[in-house]
Amino acid sequence: MNKIQVETSINGESVEFLCEPQQTLLDVLREELSRTGTKEGCATGDCGACSVLLDDRLVCACLVLGAEAQGKEVTTIEGIATEEGLHPLQQKFLEHAALQCGICTPGLIVASKALLDKNPDPDEETIRYWLAGNLCRCTGYDKIIRAVQDAAQELAHPA
Amino acid sequence: MAGYAYVAPSSLDEAVALLSEHAGQGKRVQILAGGTDLLVQMRSVDNSPRTIVDIKQIAETNRLDIGARETFIGAAIASAVLNENADLKALFPGLLESADLIGSAQIQGRASMGGNLCNASPAGDTIPPMIVNAGICVIAGSAGTRELAVQDFVTGVGTNVLKDGEILLGLKFPNPAPRTADAYLRFIPRTEMDIAVAGAAVCLTLADDGTCTAARVAIGAVATTVLLVAAAADALIGTKVDDTALAAAATACSEASTPITDKRGTVKFRRKVVGVLCKRAAAIARDRASS
Numbered sequence: 001m002n003k004i005q006v007e008t009s010i011n012g013e014s015v016e017f018l019c020e021p022q023q024t025l026l027d028v029l030r031e032e033l034s035r036t037g038t039k040e041g042c043a044t045g046d047c048g049a050c051s052v053l054l055d056d057r058l059v060c061a062c063l064v065l066g067a068e069a070q071g072k073e074v075t076t077i078e079g080i081a082t083e084e085g086l087h088p089l090q091q092k093f094l095e096h097a098a099l100q101c102g103i104c105t106p107g108l109i110v111a112s113k114a115l116l117d118k119n120p121d122p123d124e125e126t127i128r129y130w131l132a133g134n135l136c137r138c139t140g141y142d143k144i145i146r147a148v149q150d151a152a153q154e155l156a157h158p159a
Numbered sequence: 160m161a162g163y164a165y166v167a168p169s170s171l172d173e174a175v176a177l178l179s180e181h182a183g184q185g186k187r188v189q190i191l192a193g194g195t196d197l198l199v200q201m202r203s204v205d206n207s208p209r210t211i212v213d214i215k216q217i218a219e220t221n222r223l224d225i226g227a228r229e230t231f232i233g234a235a236i237a238s239a240v241l242n243e244n245a246d247l248k249a250l251f252p253g254l255l256e257s258a259d260l261i262g263s264a265q266i267q268g269r270a271s272m273g274g275n276l277c278n279a280s281p282a283g284d285t286i287p288p289m290i291v292n293a294g295i296c297v298i299a300g301s302a303g304t305r306e307l308a309v310q311d312f313v314t315g316v317g318t319n320v321l322k323d324g325e326i327l328l329g330l331k332f333p334n335p336a337p338r339t340a341d342a343y344l345r346f347i348p349r350t351e352m353d354i355a356v357a358g359a360a361v362c363l364t365l366a367d368d369g370t371c372t373a374a375r376v377a378i379g380a381v382a383t384t385v386l387l388v389a390a391a392a393d394a395l396i397g398t399k400v401d402d403t404a405l406a407a408a409a410t411a412c413s414e415a416s417t418p419i420t421d422k423r424g425t426v427k428f429r430r431k432v433v434g435v436l437c438k439r440a441a442a443i444a445r446d447r448a449s450s
Contacts, residue, residue, distance in 0.1 A: 002164055021165035021211060022201065044199050048354065051265055059237065059268040063198045067165045067189075068213065111264065132351035133263020 008069040010035070011079025019066035026050045028066035029076060037077035037106050043137070048134035051107035051114075052076050058114035060133075077106035079111060088154040089113055095145055098147040101139035105151070108134045112148045124149065167213035171299055172202070174217055176328060179212055179301040182323035185260035188212050190326060192220070192235040193269035195262065196278045211410055219299070219328045220273070224251065226334070227256040231297075233329040234273025250334060252447060253341030253440070254288040254310060259284070260345060273327050278312055279313040281352075282380035286313065287360030290387055291330045291375040300325035310377075313384045339364040339373070340447030342440040345380070346432045348423065354381040356424040359436035361395075361444045371397045371447065376408060376441070381416035381433045388415045391437060399447040408441055 003018040007152045010033070017032050026043075029035045029052070039121075041049030043062045050061040053075035080087045089112050092098070099105040108131065115122060122130070123134050128141075136144060168174035179190045187209040189199055197211075214220045220235035225246055232241065238258035241247055248255045258272055261284050275285045276296070286309070294309040301324050309330065313319050323329065335341070341362040347353030358379035366372050376391035390411035398404035418429035 002162070006166055016437075021163040022206075022208075022239060024198065043194055043202060045262070045266055048263065048265055052188070057237070057268040058264050063193075063195050063266075063269060065198070065211070065213075067167070068194075070167070078278065108163070109291040129351065130264050133265045 004067045006067055006070045008072055008074060010074045011076060017066070019130060021067060023066045024062050025052070025054075025064040025069055025074070026061035029099040032066075035076055035078055036121075039103050039105075039106055041103065041107075046133075046135070047113060048131075049104055049107040049109075051110045051123075051134065053114055054111060056117070058111055064127070066155050076112070077110055080109055087113065087151075089116070092147040092151040093144070094152065096143045096147040096150065098139060098143040103138040104134060104138075108136070108144060110153070112126075115148070116152055116155060121152060122148075128157070162418070163208045164210040166210060167216045169216045171217050171219050171326075171328070172213060174212060175299060175301055175324065177210075177212060178326065179324040179367055186210060186393070188323075190214055190277070191275075193237060193304075194276040195266050195270040196274060214326060220326070222329065223247070228334055229306045230332050230334055231329055232272060233330070234277075234327045236273075237272050238272065239264070248411055250426040251292055251332065251341060253343040253362070253444065254285065254292055254332075255358070257288045257343040257345075260343075270399045271359065273329060276309065276312060276330070277319055277327055279315070279317050279319045279384075280384070281293055281316055282355040282358065282421055283313075283385070284308040284343070284355055284358060284379070285343060285377040286384075287377035288362075288384045289330060289332075289379040290339055290385055291360045291362035292335075293362075293375070295331040297328045297331055299326050299328050304328070307330070311366075311416070312388050315384050321350045331334070335362075336364055338448045340444050342443035342447065343441045344443070346424075346436060354423065355382050357416075357418070357429045357431055357433040357436055359440045361437065361440040361442065363395060363400065363407050363444050363448060365400075365445065365448045369393045371398055371404075371445070373399050374441075376412065376437060378412050378416055378433050381418040381429050386414050386415055388437075390415065395441060400441060403436040405409065409438040432447065 041047035345355040345358035364373040374392040394407035413434035
């Protein structure tokens with residue numbers, strides 16, 4: 001087996017790891033780097049639980065090889081909160097009870113952040129279509145949408 | 160025992176040399192662009208070891224060039240990147256919409272049109288619009304570059320004309336003439352994230368008085384490959400793309416289709432729906448070309 005040495009940046013921190021050629025970024029994050037915030041839901045790119053940002057682009061980590069992270073910036077759920085505290089999205093998810101078991105939540109927060117970074121004032125339809133790649137078994141989605149809308153408001157007009 | 164390997168050549172020459180070397184040694188290679196089909200297939204269909212050749216570091220597969228007469232879309236460019244290009248969307252709205260329909264925002268962050276074509280699913284959404292826009296495949300290999308019309312590229316379910324040692328560099332499209340526009344529609348049972356049950360793409364040109372002077376109609380997910388339906392185009396040419404012409408084009412599409420019955424739909428349903436989609440796509444293309 002030829003292990004590959006990868007130099008990357010995860011949540012702003014330089015990281016080096018070794019991985020098998022066929023290992024996905026999801027495997028690497030969870031198994032090699034113990035960053036278990038990113039979840040595996042399907043391993044086929046359908047559920048979005050493994051959503052991360054790769055050079056600010058929203059992707060499924062299960063569809064990216066660990067080797068492809070070379071030289072790139074990876075943002076995971078662990079990088080969403082700052083030293084000041086929770087990101088407004090995280091705060092609003094809590095306030096709106098937009099999670100129950102929480103397995104979809106890291107992916108939804110990352111996906112929602114990718115949306116608001118790109119489009120700070122999305123309408124409801126835009127939010128729903130953007131989050132179509134993130135499945136939730138528990139909440140029925142509505143509270144998630146309200147949380148994202150509220151977070152967008154908060155970001156646009158900080159209290 | 161050979162296991163998996165991963166290589167990301169930084170130039171086309173390097174990539175071609177690598178592919179040729181592997182071909183010569185009978186070693187299995189797999190070209191990787193976005194990975195949204197490949198990684199899934201590697202886990203669920205065939206996980207046998209191979210050398211994965213990542214073509215995303217090559218300049219040519221990432222090149223997007225809207226020229227005066229033609230546009231080149233590199234095979235590795237992600238749909239999300241293409242759909243952020245307003246000029247490209249204005250030139251080829253149907254083609255760009257088809258890329259935008261595939262999967263989710265996450266998928267579009269990686270998936271490429273080139274990969275969609277090479278994967279050669281009968282339901283590949285970007286293929287019908289590529290064909291109606293007279294797309295040309297630019298293929299590189301050790302013998303140099305060759306070109307081939309998109310409608311000749313896919314040979315069957317999951318198979319294409321690429322030989323060992325060859326890479327699809329990208330797709331070339333003639334820029335649309337004045338009063339020319341395309342459209343693509345597909346039917347899926349849910350709202351997002353599905354595979355097309357039937358799809359139809361139309362590109363047409365209108366004269367100043369609204370008469371259609373040129374048309375191409377392609378239908379997807381209703382045969383082993385996308386079909387270019389000359390009879391549907393003929394039903395539109397010379398008409399004002401009115402309801403009668405649209406109905407005739409729809410019938411031609413239904414008749415040309417050879418769908419299967421599977422979990423997504425029956426033969427009867429798909430034949431009917433592909434006609435309906437053709438009608439609607441032709442109307443959209445007509446309205447776009449008029450505006």
